[in-house]
Amino acid sequence: MQVSDYTIGIDFGSDSVRALIVDVTTGEEIATGVSYYPRWKKQQYCDAAANRFRQHPLDYTESMTDAVRQAVAEAPDGVADRVIALAVDTTGSTPVAVDESGTPLALLDRFSENPNAMFVLWKDHTAIGEAAEINAACRAAVTDYTKYEGGIYSSEWFWAKALHVMRDDDAVAKAAYSWVEHCDWIPFLLSGGAQVKNMKRSRCAAGHKALWHPEWGGLPPEEFLTGLDPVLAGMRDRLFDETYTSDEVAGNLTGEWADRLGLPAGIPISVGAFDAHMGAVGGEIEPFHLSKVMGTSTCDMLVVPAGHEGAGAQVKGICGQVDGSVIPGMMGMEAGQSAFGDVYAWFARLVAWPLENVLAKNTSLDEATRTKLIEETRSAIIPQLSEAAEALPISDDILALDWFNGRRTPDADQSLKGAIMGLNLGSDAPRVFRALVESTCYGARRIVERFIEEGIPVEGLIGLGGVAKKSPFIMQTMADVMDRPIRIARSEQTCALGAAMFAAVSAGKYSDVSAAMEKMGGGFDAEYQPDAKRAAVYEGLYQRYLRLGEAIEKETHEDRDDAAAPKPDKRSVAEPSESELL
Known part of the structure; x- marks a missing residue:
């Protein structure tokens, strides 16, 4: 009898993390675990009235461990030993300031209770002003760095959040060696990363949220960033130039994390991506079919095959278009x-x-x-x-x-x-x-x-x-x-399923993501007609x-324009000034 192999997809949502063990041959969902973030559940470090939503990195690590352990315990005997790879997806843009080792500042004692040292959740809108400045700077620059981002930069995205936090908190600004996305940090952590410069950055996250594009050599240049604010001086060199699609390996599971999770040591970990992008793969996205991940928000994905005239179009007002952000080799377009x-x-x-x-x-x-x-x-x-x-x-x-x-x-x-x-x-x-x-x-x-x-x-x-x-x-x-x-x-966990598909490709079970979707997809169980x-x-x-x-x-x-306009002199027009009295 043929022995099955399995992969595990770990899906970090807004409220909880889900772990899903999947048979790589049939796509059967073998076992699952769900764990809610304990601090987030109490709304610690958040202020909804001020649109501030922060999450502690310990919520991620503790809940991930619990969810994977649940899935391993639920699976039949021997299944965990035959897990051959894992992949993760997260919300985004959800960045955090880190030190040179890639450790989020909130994991350091002196920042452990500081919301500015924590992950800035996708729906945090404290950076509306910074987003407006970025848009203005891009319009004035020789190159409009938002042109592949739909033409408008959002307060929900990487640079606006980093700039806002660094302006708001001098201690965090001085301690921040770099900034990383949640989907990049988890694979780095699980594979024992010790230097942030060696972190493999997600093409999905960088292209859709951080103004990364090959046309200008990666991220915007130093002079553009320091023109926004000198607080960003040197940050460009401490970030990245290269990005990677999620069919590539970010690293291998360390022995320490293997013991904590109950998985085999050394298995490959895919480069991370955002939940909706992997969810679209788990939901068997097709070219020109809008894949709508509907939860607390929606994230709508559409893929355009290479060579189609639409692949080179600059679509206004969406959340970016990035080659390979959903399916490597196709243009991924995001809205929501x-x-x-x-x-x-x-x-x-x-x-x-x-x-x-x-x-x-x-x-x-x-x-x-x-x-x-x-x-x-x-x-x-x-x-x-x-x-x-x-x-x-x-x-x-x-x-x-x-x-x-x-x-x-x-x-x-x-x-x-x-x-x-x-x-x-x-x-x-x-x-x-x-x-x-x-x-x-x-x-x-x-x-x-x-x-x-x-x-x-x-x-x-x-x-x-x-x-x-x-x-x-x-x-x-x-x-x-x-x-x-x-x-x-059909699947209730398409994001985790999509991650498991990417893990199967990283492990060499399938030549590409399309082949993994064909074999591991769960199909559809309902259709609503207008x-x-x-x-x-x-x-x-x-x-x-x-x-x-x-x-x-x-x-x-x-x-907004009225609020930003200069305020008139409060002194009455009829009231003489001091010089007039003299």
Whole structure:
């Protein structure tokens, strides 16, 4: 009997890490483990009102160890011993300041409680001002370094975050030898990296978020960076020129980490990448099919084969186009929404306020009963809202705008805010929830239209992630608003599955990623077809959504311009000055 080999994909999400053991011959998902970040769960080091979201590196290492150990324990006897490679994906851009050894500063005693020394999560928007400066500098430069980034640099990305932190914290700025992405640090850590200069940097992360491109020799030059701020002096030389696709080996698992994880020592570790990019591979992406990873936010991936005229196009307003960032040999294009599931979670928290602030203080129930009642009710809010909202007819009464965490695509602008209009005294929770769902689907449609406007065809939609798997109501609404069918990948863990596919290529089991997808892909288990009547109604509502967006954007920019304008002398015009009195 043939003995199977296995790979393991480790997926670092916003809230937790998942580990998935996969049979490299059949793609069967053998075992899985999930572990939530303990500090993040308590929202330590975060300030949502200030858009500051930081994660401690110990959350990553502790939860990774726990998740892999769970998967190893769940797997049949002997499976862990036959794991031949591993790969990781992470959120991004999620960078951190490191010392010369590549150690995140938060792992040093003097920075252990300093949020600026921690990983700056993708949805941290504290660097809006720095992003604006980068955009202005790129417009003024001989070379516009944003031209392969959709033409607009975002506060969610590498340089804006690094610059903001270094301006904000002199101690971190002085201690920061370099900066690294989360997806680069984990393979470096697991393979025993000791000098950050030897870290293999992800093509995916560098190309989409750090202004890296072969046209100008890698990263922007020193004079451009120091022109932004002298605090960046010397950083360019301490970063990197070369980048690597995820079918290449970053290093090999050390004996120490092998013991901690319960895996064989010496197995190859793939170069890391972002979750949505590996998720697109796990969801069997095809050329010109938009692969939508739908979770707290969305990340939408599209690949264009080499030689197609679209591969050389510069698509405006997206999150970059990078050769090999998804499938080596194809142009990877990224778009997305800064809030998707987060919009629904926000509304659930809003309507759950009485649970946390009224029921929690109720003394007629014992503490155990109160806690159980709160937890059960909280977990039922979104499913019950979805059921009630689905039963409602489509209405033009309430219209919402999905920019609750700014706008990622098209045309990144993290200063924008969400909106809800048309409320009246009959507006109940299911009706508002339905409007919020529709708004996220309108935002998704706008992304598709931008690709088409820029000459990139969108021939199909593939849905991945938790929302795609768990909410038929949202997916049917998506199909109706888009007026396109959407296929749902069978695997519930496409990001980890995609990582396992890359690991199989790194281990030499497959010649390339396409071959790994063919053998290890799980296929699709659902397809939502648009309803022609509903699609016609949504066409008119979508046009209203666009007009509402234009109005909110205009108002936001006018307020921002007013705030930035020089303030007039507070002294009354009629009041004589001191010199006039003399």
